[in-house]
Amino acid sequence: MINIGLLGLGVVGTGVVEILEERQREISLLVGEEINIKKVLVKNVNKKRDVSLKQNTIVSNFEEILNDDEITIVIEVTSDIDKSYEYIKAALNKGKSVVTANKALVSKYFEELSSLADEKGVSFLYEASVGGGIPIIKPLKEEIILNEITDVQGILNGTCNYILTRMFNEGLDYSEVLTNAQELGYAEMNPAADVEGDDTLRKLRILGSLSLQGKVGEEDIILEGINKITSFDVRQIKLMQSTVKLIGEVMELDDGYNALVLPTIVKNNSYFASVNMAYNAVIFKGDNIGELKFYGSGAGKLPTGDAVLRDVLDIALGYNRKANPLGDKTLKNNNSEFKSKFYLRISDSTEKIVKSLEDISEKVLSTKENIAILTREIELKKIMDTISSLGIEKDEYFIARILD
Amino acid sequence: MINIGLLGLGVVGTGVVEILEERQREISLLVGEEINIKKVLVKNVNKKRDVSLKQNTIVSNFEEILNDDEITIVIEVTSDIDKSYEYIKAALNKGKSVVTANKALVSKYFEELSSLADEKGVSFLYEASVGGGIPIIKPLKEEIILNEITDVQGILNGTCNYILTRMFNEGLDYSEVLTNAQELGYAEMNPAADVEGDDTLRKLRILGSLSLQGKVGEEDIILEGINKITSFDVRQIKLMQSTVKLIGEVMELDDGYNALVLPTIVKNNSYFASVNMAYNAVIFKGDNIGELKFYGSGAGKLPTGDAVLRDVLDIALGYNRKANPLGDKTLKNNNSEFKSKFYLRISDSTEKIVKSLEDISEKVLSTKENIAILTREIELKKIMDTISSLGIEKDEYFIARILD
Structure with missing residues (x-):
């Protein structure tokens, strides 16, 4: 039996538990043993939860997971950065592998945590941190071995894409759609990190650093969000047979690179224009593979839970491809050009x-x-x-x- | 050192040799040892070839590869079916893993060859047989563990898509584009297998059988090619703000499934309409992951070579995920409905x-x-x-x- 310690039982955590239960037969057949959620760390142990867990699984103290030697894999699916960083570091130091869906944490610490995992001979995987359910981190890691990647770009934030799609399709005002999105749970009550582009920027930093095999920092990326777009803009851009998407892109330019997150006008018959509502899409280009495009759910309980479990399965199967896929190239930022x-x-x-x-x-x-x-x-x-x-x-x- | 026996040195074989040479440093770093093309089987040993190989690599007798115990992986990239089938069977029986890009062979024999590999504890992988460079077989194999796949569809033949794109974009006649495509090397001198849909059908059979976890045979698929489309049809369909793609689809229906390869009319602003020229695209739907879409080069020396080498790397790294991912469900064909x-x-x-x-x-x-x-x-x-x-x-x- 492979035992898991789960940090967080919000939307994604619940998805992980549900899929694991539903697909236990197929998983056991593949791995050769059962994968078991042994302990779940939550803030409030008394909260009633709509998910079936064995008795005595819920704990409120991380030490109970850290010091349980039967737990070999830790799944981190909180939205906290600082405490999770400490937990993940401690887990890796104890020789446990870690899977996370926490993009802000990955963006802030992934070089350090990847090296630590490498040093300890365990895995640190984060497929679900970019593009929700879309398989993108793993294909990208595979292609960087066989290619020079020269460009990576994507629609990386479902909230922004949802708002833009409805503004263009229904002619609604920005604030009208935002309020509605908040009511429907597609946008946070404080939507700044989404609509001002920071979330896209973090995911782009992860994709860009992997692609170029050197550090593309958050501060290296030009940033404009979608929060200033008006119905006037929408009307003008519609007249151009076009629509707007928030697109992040890192591309080689001359002897360096450009990195940007910008509202982007694309033709109505283009690939990106076909990516609507809360869906995400990523494109990258390699000198051998050419252009690859990936599309799928950018968030959500089951798609993100699915992505987390793909990482867990790779660890359970021993597919620990080089823990640290990050290169150490020194990159020159040419954004001013x-x-x-x-x-x-x-x-x-x-x-x-x-x-x-x-x-x-x-x-x-x-x-x-x-x-x-x-x-x-x-x-x-x-x-x-x-x-x-x-x-x-x-x-x-x-x-x-x-x-x- | 990991030694390879390569069967065939045509377009794809040359791509494999070129990428291996170009990326030797990155590959060795990842795998921990060099990957070496030790022997290459060709029909004509005297033909001059535009590729750099070590001396005495070319052989004309398969036995030289089969009986070389240092060769642990065989790459089959010929267009022959019967002889290749015998070679692959012999290689698997000898405990060698096999990677192939040969879609006709995979379509005809993949259940048998997958079981044989399973029995012998080696790998039989065929990523490059569907969608050229697109990572599709591996993501699909991963998702079938965590999902019920209910639908898989795709533009799977670059030649057809090239012809249709040019007919719609340039208003040319079918025969005009076909002749031009033949001159440019995008279509074979005998284009029947492409334009009549058989190539799409074979790839769909592979995707459909994996998706539904049971055998979808070539004979279980409704087939219409694109060879009868005329400029008259193009004009009518353009008036519908639409275009035509040759799409293969296998989908669950009631207590069974439908399987079809048909010219398909899609709106100009749809995803499939954005897939042009020789590009391919595949979409599948799972009950947890939702809809995933993949796009990339459907053929070509380097993209296909890249896909072959991804399989080779997985074998070299020991990522031998369950050799036989095929299920044994008995499926009911509901095509008549x-x-x-x-x-x-x-x-x-x-x-x-x-x-x-x-x-x-x-x-x-x-x-x-x-x-x-x-x-x-x-x-x-x-x-x-x-x-x-x-x-x-x-x-x-x-x-x-x-x-x-």
Whole structure:
């Protein structure tokens, strides 16, 4: 019997327990023994839970899992960063393998925890931390052996994609859809980490670092969220037979790389435009494999639980592919040279601003109430410098990259 | 050192040799030892080849590979079925693992060869046999442990997709594109297996059998190719803001399943419509993971070579997940009940035929020169019965399923 210590019994934890129970027969047949949730760490042991666990499984003290030598795999599915980091470090140091779905934690600590796992000869796996149920971390780890990966990009946040899809399909306002999404549980009560792009940025850092085989830090990524998009923008962009997605991308450029999370305008008949509601998608390019695209549920109890269990099965089967797949290349960030065509809207239409944008415009879409332009191919930095020199505040403009 | 015996040095074989050489450093670091092509079996030992091999690697007699105990893995990348089947069986019996990209062979023999590998405790892997470079067989094998798979579908033949894409994008005739594709090497001089759908059918049989965990035979699949599509059809379907793809699908239905390879009409803004030229795509649905979609190069030297080497690496690393992932469920084929809306064109416009179709029509698109209708939701069998009762020959009609 393989014994698991589970940290957290929220949405994902419940999914893990449910799938394990439902698929016990198939799993035992594959692994050759049963996989058993031996202990579950929760904050509130008295809370009634809608999940079937054996008696005396719930514990409130991590030491009970750490010091249980029969527990060889720890699954961490909390949303806490600091305490989980301590728990995971302690577990790895004790020679236990760790599987986590905690993207903020992975983004913050994955180099350190990957080396520690390597040193201890155990696994630290985090398939569920990017793209929910989509198999993406494992295929990427496989392809980096056989390819130079030159580009990775994705729709990585289900909440943003849900909001954008409904704004474009139903012509609703941003705040209207957000409120509705919060009621339906698709968005948190404090949605900042999603709509301002931080969650996408963290996942992109994980994908980018694996792809380029060197550290792409959170601070190395240009960031604009979707929270400033208005119905005016939606109408303008619809006229371009296009839609908007929040896309994160890390790409090789010259002797370095660009890394960015930006609202991105894509044609209605493009691949990314076919990714709607809470779904996620990831594309990467290798010099041998060419372009690979992956699509699936970006979150949710069962898809994420499924991804966690794929990692658990790999550990149970002894498929401990090189614990630390991270390279040690030193990368040069070329973000200041990042060039594209952009859509820019400024909530103002004074003559002075219209004039100041002439130099970067290729096409003026509107000068009434809002100024909206399509820029020529130009460095993003130049646009941001222009915006800042005009004294335009952060909430008075919306910018989106145009992807051909 | 891990020694390989390579059967065949055509396009895919050359790709394998090239990638192995280029990525030797990364591979050795991962596996802990070198992977070496020790012997290559070819038909013509004197042919000049554009690939760098060590001296005395080329052999013309399979026995030299079979009886070389240092060779532990055989890679089969020929297009031959019968001889390769004998070679693979002999290699497995000798305790060698086998990796193949040969879809016709896998389709014909994979149950038998999978059991034999299981019995001998070695691997029989065939990632490259479906979808070229796309990681699809391995993710599917992983998900069948954690899910009931209820549906698998895909664009599985690059030649067909190339022809259809160019017909729709450039308004060219079928024969014009086919000739051009043959000149460019995208289509064989005898294109029957591609354009008549047999290649798609073979790959679907592999995916379907894995998904449903029971045998879906070649004879269990309804088959229509793309070879009868005309510019007239293209014009009609474009007016529907749609395009045509050759899609294979196996899906659970009631107490059994449907299996079909049919030209399929998909909306221009759908996922499948975004899969163009020689690219392939596969979608499958599980009760826990939800819908997963995979896209990549359906063929080609390097993508297919990459897929072959992923299997080789799994064997080298000892990731011999249950050699035989095939289930032994007895499945009930419900093809005679398969229902959908269809586009039907008949190269005739006599009053009698127009009248006879009234019962199945929902909308008549044309009655001049060609009769073209959209049917109501109806059993495919009923349409085929009508066609046959009207004495319409195989090359006088084109039918396509309409996917919502």
